[in-house]
Amino acid sequence: MRLRPLLRSALSRLSCFLAAFTALHAAAPTDRPIIPLWPNGAPGSEARRTEPEKIVGANVSNIHHPTLTVYLPAPAVATGTAIIVVPGGGHSKLVMEHEGYNVGSWLAERGIAAFVLKHRLAKDDATPAGTPQPYTIDRDAVADGQRALRLVRRRAAEWSLNPAAVGMVGFSAGGEVVAFTAMRAAPGNASAADPIDRESARPDFQALIYPGKSSQIIPEKGAPPVFLAAGFGDRTDISEGLAEVYLRFKRAGVPAELHIYAGAGHGFGLRAANKSPAGAWPDRLREWLVDRKFIPAK
DSSP states (O other): TTHHHHHHHHHHHHHHHHHHHHHHHTTTTSOOOEEETTTTTTTTTTGTTSSSEEEEEEOOOOOOOEEEEEEETTTTTTTTEEEEEESSSSTSSTTTIIIIIIIHHHHHHTTOOEEEEHHHOOTTTTTEEETTOOOOOOIIIHHHHHHHHHHHHHTTTTTOOOOOEEEEEEEHHHHHHHHHHTTTOOOOOOOOOSSGSSSSSOSOOOEEESSSSSSGOOOOTTOOOOEEEEESSHHHHHHHHHHHHHHHHHTTOOEEEEEEEEEEOOOOOOTTTOSGGGGGHHHHHHHHHTTEEEEEEE
């Protein structure tokens, strides 16, 4: 007779697990356009572009066919400004929910077109141990960031966007990708066979949210203006390093705004349940975009 309570308990635990599993997977949008950066495959990745991605909860890896998930605002509220959203994940995976899809939805609801980037990973956790990683940050992740900027600008008229108001926001490792893309800003090639490559790969503004490798973020005069945010409780190279990054932007004469949240650590991203000041960082970003004249105050 004792088997019945045990069975009920096991079924209850299984039900809770399945509910949690379903909830995590429900974070991935099913009603949003997904656009490949290179329809025939990214340079150097063509042979692997049909491999399935590895999906664990809301995390994605084994990315060989980089894409943009599109969040367009309703025409009545559209500002014409666009932001490419780059999730973090230590370059081993992409944390797609609270550093990607949630951000895309929030921006679109407020009139800002958002494009959530899946880029190739330099430490992809789907690569078998002992096997060399096929990608690097500088060569591949940054190339994906540059291509995303060019693609959005090329289709700006189609999406009713201002091609001079296309920025990027990145989280943790994604913040590195954004920072390095801005530092390696490339003009368009007017004679390129691919029309997308004729567009500029310089972001008009950048937002770095608890970015890694702060010691390597070294802006030059004329760099895109920057919004910076992190938590006081983050590791030292980020919580203190971001203050140094702010000073480098200031010394270079680049407009910068810095927020360090006393009650936050790493990875706060954007979650509806986070009612702390750190959870309101998107509102501060929006205010900054108004101040920088990228979106109207209304």
